[in-house]
Amino acid sequence: MINRRTLLGATAILATIATGAFAQVDKVKVGFVYVGPVGDGGWTYYHDVARKAVEEHFGDKVETVFQESVPEGADSERVMTQMALSGANLIFTTSFGYMDPTINVAAKFPNVKFEHATGYKTAENVGVYSARFYEGRAIQGHIAGRMTKTNKIGYIASFPIPEVIRGINSAYAHAKKANPEVEFNVIWAYTWFDPAKEADAAKALIEQGNDVILQHTDSTAPQAAAKAAGNVITFGQAADMAEYAPLPRVSSIIDDWAPYYIARTQAVIDGTWKSDNTWDGIAKGMVVIGEISDAVPADVKEEALALKASIVDGSYHPFTGPMKKQDGSDWLADGEVADDGTLAGMNFFIEGLTGEIPN
Amino acid sequence: MNLSAIDPVLLIASLMVAATPIILAAIGELVVEKSGVLNLGVEGMMITGAICGFGVAVESGSPVLGFALAAIGGAVLAMLFGLLTQVLLSNQVATGLALTLFGLGISALIGQSYRGISPPATTRLDMGPLSDLPVIGRILFSHDWMVYFALALVAVVWAFLKFTRGGLILRAVGENHEAAHALGYKVVRIRLMAIAFGGACAGLGGAYISLVRVPQWTDGMTAGAGWIALAIVVFASWRAGRVLLGAYLFGGITVLQLNLQAAGVPVPVEVLSMSPYLITIAVLVLMTSGRRGNSAPAMLGRLFHASS
Numbered sequence: 001m002i003n004r005r006t007l008l009g010a011t012a013i014l015a016t017i018a019t020g021a022f023a024q025v026d027k028v029k030v031g032f033v034y035v036g037p038v039g040d041g042g043w044t045y046y047h048d049v050a051r052k053a054v055e056e057h058f059g060d061k062v063e064t065v066f067q068e069s070v071p072e073g074a075d076s077e078r079v080m081t082q083m084a085l086s087g088a089n090l091i092f093t094t095s096f097g098y099m100d101p102t103i104n105v106a107a108k109f110p111n112v113k114f115e116h117a118t119g120y121k122t123a124e125n126v127g128v129y130s131a132r133f134y135e136g137r138a139i140q141g142h143i144a145g146r147m148t149k150t151n152k153i154g155y156i157a158s159f160p161i162p163e164v165i166r167g168i169n170s171a172y173a174h175a176k177k178a179n180p181e182v183e184f185n186v187i188w189a190y191t192w193f194d195p196a197k198e199a200d201a202a203k204a205l206i207e208q209g210n211d212v213i214l215q216h217t218d219s220t221a222p223q224a225a226a227k228a229a230g231n232v233i234t235f236g237q238a239a240d241m242a243e244y245a246p247l248p249r250v251s252s253i254i255d256d257w258a259p260y261y262i263a264r265t266q267a268v269i270d271g272t273w274k275s276d277n278t279w280d281g282i283a284k285g286m287v288v289i290g291e292i293s294d295a296v297p298a299d300v301k302e303e304a305l306a307l308k309a310s311i312v313d314g315s316y317h318p319f320t321g322p323m324k325k326q327d328g329s330d331w332l333a334d335g336e337v338a339d340d341g342t343l344a345g346m347n348f349f350i351e352g353l354t355g356e357i358p359n
Numbered sequence: 360m361n362l363s364a365i366d367p368v369l370l371i372a373s374l375m376v377a378a379t380p381i382i383l384a385a386i387g388e389l390v391v392e393k394s395g396v397l398n399l400g401v402e403g404m405m406i407t408g409a410i411c412g413f414g415v416a417v418e419s420g421s422p423v424l425g426f427a428l429a430a431i432g433g434a435v436l437a438m439l440f441g442l443l444t445q446v447l448l449s450n451q452v453a454t455g456l457a458l459t460l461f462g463l464g465i466s467a468l469i470g471q472s473y474r475g476i477s478p479p480a481t482t483r484l485d486m487g488p489l490s491d492l493p494v495i496g497r498i499l500f501s502h503d504w505m506v507y508f509a510l511a512l513v514a515v516v517w518a519f520l521k522f523t524r525g526g527l528i529l530r531a532v533g534e535n536h537e538a539a540h541a542l543g544y545k546v547v548r549i550r551l552m553a554i555a556f557g558g559a560c561a562g563l564g565g566a567y568i569s570l571v572r573v574p575q576w577t578d579g580m581t582a583g584a585g586w587i588a589l590a591i592v593v594f595a596s597w598r599a600g601r602v603l604l605g606a607y608l609f610g611g612i613t614v615l616q617l618n619l620q621a622a623g624v625p626v627p628v629e630v631l632s633m634s635p636y637l638i639t640i641a642v643l644v645l646m647t648s649g650r651r652g653n654s655a656p657a658m659l660g661r662l663f664h665a666s667s
Contacts, residue, residue, distance in 0.1 A: 036578075036579070037467060037577075037578030037579040038578070039467055039470065039471070039474055039577060039578035039579075040577060040578060040579075041474055041475065041577060069463075069579055154621065160628075185621045185622070185623065186620070187617055187620045187621050188620060188628045188632065189617075190628075190632045191582070193579070193582065194582040194583070195568075195573045195575070195577050195580040195582065196377075196380075196568055196572055196573060196580070196581070196582060196584065197582070197613070197617075199572060199573045200373070200377055200572075200613065200614055200617055201617045201621075203373055204373075204614065204617040204618045204620075204621045205621050207365075207366060207369045207370075207373070207618075208364040208365065208366075208618070208621050208622060209364060210621070219577050219580070220475065220575060220577065221573045221575065221577065221580075224477065224573055224574060224575045225573075227477070228574070241475075243474075243475030243476075244475075354623050355620075355623050356625075356627070356628075358627060358628040358629050359629070
């Protein structure tokens with residue numbers, strides 16, 4: 001018979017066993033919170049590739065756990081709490097919308113380290129990391145500007161956050177430089193992952209004469225829509241999406257998180273982990289430019305690679321003046337380079353882009 | 360802003376495509392709910408149908424076979440729900456939610472080897488000279504056959520519920536299962552048939568997304584379409600015609616708002632993004648208002664046991 005006393009006793013024994021297990025940290029447990037399914041073929045897929053790299057690198061010393069398709073908001077707080085309670089030592093939260101939940105949960109578990117992707121709020125035990133995707137967007141913008149025949153470029157944006165706005169600005173600036181006639185049409189899908197909606201958005205853009213589709217959403221649906229339409233080019237987002245090469249996918253931005261995840265896990269094992277703010281680009285290998293396919297003319301490919309080389313060696317920054325804001329006010333003087341603070345909080349379009357950024 | 364960039368003919372044609380998966384799933388759920396069963400697993404059955412249809416179409420090269428297997432896959436999953444709720448008398452809400460989770464999981468498992476593959480194209484129905492008519496031809500007569508199948512299915516369900524003896528029995532079971540049982544109707548058997556039909560329809564809807572609308576396989580690709588279908592059944596107050604209207608409104612405004620954004624119409628994007636939900640609900644609720652009484656089937660979600 002189970003009465004309250006035996007139940008209490010059992011709980012006490014369980015608690016002792018649990019604390020006993022915690023006391024001897026011989027195995028580091030790393031948790032990952034994903035916004036989409038691991039099979040999205042894009043953003044989450046590559047975070048999961050990096051998770052597997054961590055497992056492979058450390059073997060038995062590290063155990064990883066992950067939860068996929070976690071909605072941004074209160075649900076994510078529950079998932080993180082659950083992970084922290086089940087003994088995770090390090091938790092990577094991999095979407096912008098997990099920012100406040102991460103900070104909240106981290107306050108409750110001071111001994112657990114948290115790493116939040118693409119955000120800007122840090123704490124004693126919360127570090128942030130992101131990649132300079134805008135460097136890749138500059139190269140995409142250049143190829144897009146050179147290759148469009150209708151001079152109309154469609155952009156499927158997700159949410160109006162600095163990371164997405166930066167990408168649009170960078171792509172537009174370089175498309176415009178390559179082709180002054182170019183015009184950007186932006187659709188805000190308000191989702192990171194919804195293949196049907198992403199496909200609809202791509203179709204709407206294509207039907208209106210856009211012959212280049214850039215996407216900042218996570219699935220390969222826009223690639224499929226472009227392939228069905230023909231005569232449209234696209235770029236892989238967050239993953240290579242090589243299954244759509246050489247056309248419509250002519251190049252891609254790949255996020256390589258593995259070295260960072262391995263380094264941070266090592267830091268936890270060594271006890272040297274400190275809250276950080278990492279923002280690496282092509283030079284450090286966090287952003288990888290996928291192979292530029294043969295569908296791109298040789299001279300355009302050469303220019304794109306030269307642009308990439310100048311970004312890697314630091315001689316060129318994608319946000320170099322003169323640049324004005326959309327309302328015509330000055331932003332960067334001739335030769336001036338944007339500082340990271342402004343870029344991290346970017347909430348304005350540059351001159352020439354039409355349409356407003358939703359609040 | 361450049362409204363002339365929007366081609367109304369292409370717009371209407373693509374809204375019919377966008378609405379089709381929701382029509383299929385919603386009309387199936389309508390029949391299930393009319394029989395007094397609340398199956399919240401539409402999303403799970405849709406995604407299962409999506410991968411079953413996709414897999415079979417890729418392996419066999421025949422989209423028709425794919426759709427057929429999608430219907431069977433959805434129905435098999437629905438029968439699991441039927442077994443649990445009708446025979447083992449489990450709670451319908453909890454079982455339905457579990458079915459969605461199960462469907463999402465099993466579809467991701469089956470789908471592992473199907474990522475990044477293009478399915479065989481579903482052919483457009485060739486209607487000869489009709490398809491060549493200007494404007495009307497493109498809007499009405501040049502879709503794939505599933506679009507027409509979905510429309511025909513709505514008509515059949517409407518007629519079945521309204522005019523046939525079978526429809527009357529189904530509704531009787533949904534309104535008062537004790538009375539129907541007393542009259543000698545096999546309540547459980549009728550409900551199981553309705554549940555299987557609902558599952559088959561949801562499976563077809565899912566396969567339409569993976570085979571025609573997107574077309575490719577991605578984990579979790581239905582992304583909430585099943586829940587939209589469930590909501591539309593309620594807001595359409597369990598009437599087939601209104602389900603059609605609701606699905607077209609929702610699908611249509613979704614496509615329209617994306618087109619308006621692409622054309623740079625100076626309406627705040629937030630307003631455009633929520634417009635499909637707001638307008639669909641507003642229209643359907645307004646149509647229902649002023650009518651007295653609750654139009655929900657009286658036995659919706661209630662357990663039935665013959666010996667009680």
